[in-house]
Amino acid sequence: MGVHSETLDVAALREDFPVLDREFDGTPLVYLDNAATSQTPKRVVESITDYYYRYNANVHRGIHSLSQEASIAYEEAHDTVGEFVGTDRREEIVFTKNTTESMNTVAYAWGLNELGPGDEVVLTEMEHHASLVTWQQIARRTGAECKYIPITDDGYLDMEAARDLITDDTEMVSVVHASNTLGTVNPVRELADIAHDHGSYIFVDGAQSVPHQPVDVKAMDCDFFAFSGHKMCGPTGVGVLYGKEHLLEEMDPYLYGGMMISKVTFEDSSWHELPWKFEAGTPPIAQGIALAEACDYLDDVGMERVHRHSTDLARYAHEELTASDDVEVYGPPADDRGPLVAFNVDGVHAHDLSSIVNDYGVAIRAGDHCTQPLHDVLGATASARASFYLYNTREEVDALVDAVDEARQLFA
Structure with missing residues (x-):
């Protein structure tokens, strides 16, 4: 399908990831499930x-x-991770076990105390369940109301609707930075400005953005930001909550126990300084150290180069898949999306498609990708999803397209 000049020395990078050498019945592994979990380079494993x-x-x-x-x-490690996303304040970086726990930390520590009847939380129709379910349930417990910014037919946020939905009654705007289904990269700074104009806070889910593009939490002026280590060359079991220092200072923790206390008597307790007051119990020590090593690894590769490479692969996959009339790719156009494609093939259920392409060594995702309400909006019960990272190649996209064609033939 033609020769392409790689923006990265992918062959050299692949040497850092031994799992990519695996074969299944003599068929080389093509790993295209990076939006769920990326692979881990040797130096990160060695740090553990x-x-x-x-x-x-x-x-x-x-x-x-x-x-x-x-x-x-x-x-x-807190310092290294903080610098990777644009803050030099250790106090603003809390280690959790994943993005979901970061969301819940704010929802419980801030939301249960601050939300009540008449208050609103504004989300988007493309939210991951980590955001949607968390705020939905907190709203139910506090009497607050959740509202949802709709998406346009081409997979973008309806920003005119956003300006109408975010009002003086809005206490929190929770928005995914990059959709794990549509590939849409949302205008989070614009949303932050709208939220702050109404005296609201904004929480940005960065699980799909931090691994793939330069992120600066100060430039986007978000109040809270969350991401996970295992999607960015790091280990499982560690996530990050960034919060503006003055907000974290004002919040009480919602997990209690050892490590997060300053003084304890039989009558009362006081909390440790930031960020430790939100890291109750023995923290993810090895995982946190390894996450910092993953940040250094990605810095050494260069996040601008990672972004160019992975989005180029998504663009190529979009173009190759939609060359067939029976394939629908969800989300924005090929030249304006993050590094993934979620799609369906007429007459082939996504689960069947994933199973068949697996027989050809191609690992993709199938299901609702923790975005059930979004799939309802799309009119799809499920979708297949191929997601790309710094070690993937155009030849692997070709392998995906060929495997999809084989599945098509089986169901013809």
């Missing part, structure tokens, strides 16, 4: 091994040398 082999200990409270080493590495 190094922790467990050399200085495995609990943090913050120990006087002995291992604990001191672990504490320094874990605390400095």
Whole structure:
């Protein structure tokens, strides 16, 4: 299908990811499920091994040398991760276990105390369940109301509707930065300005943006921002909540126990300083250290280059898939989307499609991608999704297209 000049030295990068050498019955693995979980480079895995082999200990409270080493590495990991998304304030970076827990931290610590009857939370029709379900349930418990910014026919947010929906009654706007189904990259700074004009806060779900593009939380002026390590070359079990320092200071924690306290008596307790007051119990030490290593790895590759490469693959996949009249790709046009394509083939259920292309070594996602209400809007019960990252190639997109054609022939 033609020769293309890669923006990255992908062959060299692939050497960092041993799993990509796997074969299934002699068929090479083509891993296109990166929006769910990316693969992990050797140096990130080695950072975990190094922790467990050399200085495995609990943090913050120990006087002995291992604990001191672990504490320094874990605390400095907050600095590295913060710098990766645009803040130099360690106090603004809380380690959680994933994006979902980051959402719930704010929803419970802030939402249960601040929301009540007459208050509104504005979300979008393309929200991941981590955002939609969390705020839906908090609204139910507090008497607040959830409203949803609709999407246009071509997969963008209806910004005129957004300006109507965000009012002085809005207390929180929660918006996905990049849709994990449509590939839409939303104008979060514009939404932040609208929210702040009405005295509202804005929470941005960055799970699909941080792995693929440069992110600056200060430039977008979001109040809260969340993302996960396992989608950005990091380990599972660690996520991040960014929050403006003054807001985190005002909030009480919602998880209680060891590590997050300053003083405890039988009558009362006081909380540790930021960010530790939101990291109850033994935190994800190895995972946090490895996440910082993943940030350094991506910095070394260059996030602008990652963005150009992965979105080029999505554009190519969009063009190749839609060359067939029986394929519908959801979301914006090929030249204006994030690094994924969710699609359906007429007459082939997404689950069947995923199973058949797996026989050809191609790993994609099938289902509603934790966006059931969005699929209702799209009129689809499910969709297949191919998502791309820095180590994928155009040849792998060709393999996907060929495998989809095989599935088409089986159901012809």
